[in-house]
Amino acid sequence: MEDWIIDLIKVVFIWVWCLLIAVVMTWVERRASAMMQDRLGPNRAGPFGLLQPLADGIKLFTKEEIIPEKAKSILYVLGPALFALPAFSAYAVVPFGDKIVLGGKEIILQVADVNIGFLYVLAIGSMGVYGMVVGGWASNNKYSILGGLRATAQLISYEVPLGLALLAVVLLYGTFSLREMVFQQSGTFLGFLPNWGFFKQPLGFILFLVAAYAEASRVPFDLPEAESELVNGYHTEYGGMKLGLYLFGEYVNLGTLSAIIVTIYFGGWQLPYVDMSAFLGPVAYGIASFLVFFLKQAFFLFLFVWVRWTVPRFRYDQLMGLGWKSLIPLCLVNFFITALLVQLTV
Amino acid sequence: MDLYFITFAVMAVGAGIFTITAREALTSALGLLTVFVACAALYLHLHAPLIAIFQISIYAGAILVLVVFVIMLLMSPDDRFEAVQRNMAYRIMGTIVALTMLGALAAALRDVTTGGPAPALPEGFGSPARFGELFFSDYLIHFEVASVLLLVALVAAIYLGKKKL
Numbered sequence: 001m002e003d004w005i006i007d008l009i010k011v012v013f014i015w016v017w018c019l020l021i022a023v024v025m026t027w028v029e030r031r032a033s034a035m036m037q038d039r040l041g042p043n044r045a046g047p048f049g050l051l052q053p054l055a056d057g058i059k060l061f062t063k064e065e066i067i068p069e070k071a072k073s074i075l076y077v078l079g080p081a082l083f084a085l086p087a088f089s090a091y092a093v094v095p096f097g098d099k100i101v102l103g104g105k106e107i108i109l110q111v112a113d114v115n116i117g118f119l120y121v122l123a124i125g126s127m128g129v130y131g132m133v134v135g136g137w138a139s140n141n142k143y144s145i146l147g148g149l150r151a152t153a154q155l156i157s158y159e160v161p162l163g164l165a166l167l168a169v170v171l172l173y174g175t176f177s178l179r180e181m182v183f184q185q186s187g188t189f190l191g192f193l194p195n196w197g198f199f200k201q202p203l204g205f206i207l208f209l210v211a212a213y214a215e216a217s218r219v220p221f222d223l224p225e226a227e228s229e230l231v232n233g234y235h236t237e238y239g240g241m242k243l244g245l246y247l248f249g250e251y252v253n254l255g256t257l258s259a260i261i262v263t264i265y266f267g268g269w270q271l272p273y274v275d276m277s278a279f280l281g282p283v284a285y286g287i288a289s290f291l292v293f294f295l296k297q298a299f300f301l302f303l304f305v306w307v308r309w310t311v312p313r314f315r316y317d318q319l320m321g322l323g324w325k326s327l328i329p330l331c332l333v334n335f336f337i338t339a340l341l342v343q344l345t346v
Numbered sequence: 347m348d349l350y351f352i353t354f355a356v357m358a359v360g361a362g363i364f365t366i367t368a369r370e371a372l373t374s375a376l377g378l379l380t381v382f383v384a385c386a387a388l389y390l391h392l393h394a395p396l397i398a399i400f401q402i403s404i405y406a407g408a409i410l411v412l413v414v415f416v417i418m419l420l421m422s423p424d425d426r427f428e429a430v431q432r433n434m435a436y437r438i439m440g441t442i443v444a445l446t447m448l449g450a451l452a453a454a455l456r457d458v459t460t461g462g463p464a465p466a467l468p469e470g471f472g473s474p475a476r477f478g479e480l481f482f483s484d485y486l487i488h489f490e491v492a493s494v495l496l497l498v499a500l501v502a503a504i505y506l507g508k509k510k511l
Contacts, residue, residue: 119399126407152415
């Protein structure tokens with residue numbers, strides 16, 4: 001097979017896979033929230049209500065397209081696209097498996113193994129805010145504008161701890177390539193723990209997790225949407241598939257963030273203590289590594305849902321205070337300790 | 347001519363013109379965003395992926411977000427730019443800045459010769475490791491001067507922000 005065909009297949013596969021995760025996540029969110037609140041949730045469409053996302057999709061697609069009279073029509077249409085595009089592109093550098101050998105050709109399970117993959121994720125992740133801002137501004141509605149305003153301040157504040165937590169990881173692994181980072185997490189640490197970033201960077205992991213929740217603007221940091229104050233924040237005026245793109249983009253973001261957490265802190269596709277490539281055939285190994293990665297990712301996706309329905313929302317000044325006064329100093333401390341340890345051990 | 351270069355150069359210049367002629371603040375900011383993205387694409391073409399990523403994450407992802415934050419804080423979607431754009435003092439200052447930049451560009455381009463094959467790139471050109479090496483050896487003084495500049499801005503911000511010092 002030609003190389004570009006393989007690349008095309010990988011791109012399409014990852015795109016469909018991201019969409020699929022987002023679709024299933026809408027169902028998981030509703031069922032899990034129902035479970036936690038002692039109700040049933042959507043259970044009519046298909047077994048366990050599994051066809052509910054399909055029904056929702058049909059509803060969103062067939063809804064009448066309404067552009068509010070006072071809205072800026074071009075920006076209004078542009079907003080959801082600007083939000084969904086970075087969400088989908090960030091996944092390009094995530095290594096979602098090791099490699100698979102098909103017809104004597106070795107295919108790495110990653111769309112692009114670039115040596116600055118990690119910076120790419122950060123850069124693309126920071127672009128998502130424009131979707132919220134443009135959506136809020138174009139709606140020309142006070143709640144939407146307030147939502148967009150909050151989104152800008154929140155995302156720019158939490159990008160700093162996110163980047164600082166990741167910098168400590170770069171210091172630890174000495175590379176920007178996400179694939180290389182996964183390879184360095186094989187074997188054991190201190191003789192009995194899996195050699196995962198989590199065990200070497202426990203503080204960094206917690207800081208990253210908190211910042212990631214804020215970057216995805218999920219509860220407890222969903223201030224840009226805050227339905228009790230801002231109706232629905234920046235997407236109040238949206239309906240139909242434009243709203244769908246915002247909601248989808250959010251779940252795709254969650255998928256990407258979970259994948260990054262798994263890649264950097266939890267050994268990517270590797271099982272602890274067991275080397276799968278030793279006893280599995282080349283094709284089976286490729287599929288197994290993909291599944292292991294997905295299982296880990298699924299756990300963190302569920303954690304996003306779990307936290308959402310467990311903790312209450314922060315107040316806005318608390319959010320900013322936490323970001324600037326707690327997370328950033330802690331990140332700097334973590335960075336300093338890591339630098340010291342790396343310097344002492346190398 | 348190089349089609350990739352032409353595409354993104356036209357995009358950058360077009361978006362730049364759009365940025366200074368747009369009537370609304372946020373569309374103007376989006377024009378600037380397009381300029382940054384086009385420049386990043388050009389850096390990629392010049393075998394400098396790291397600079398391209400910095401361009402996106404720092405200029406588009408941080409500085410412009412702050413600009414947008416200020417726009418959202420101080421303006422409403424129905425506000426127009428016209429009064430600012432018609433201001434003669436701004437126009438004159440803008441012209442002076444633009445001419446200075448053009449002069450600097452012309453001075454830099456004077457010694458450039460065109461034609462002939464491009465020279466081979468040195469080993470590891472544009473890689474993060476090579477970048478860091480140059481950054482902390484040959485260009486250390488530039489880095490330090492820039493950091494002092496930022497420190498000055500920081501002190502000024504604290505001075506303005508604090509009610510009582």
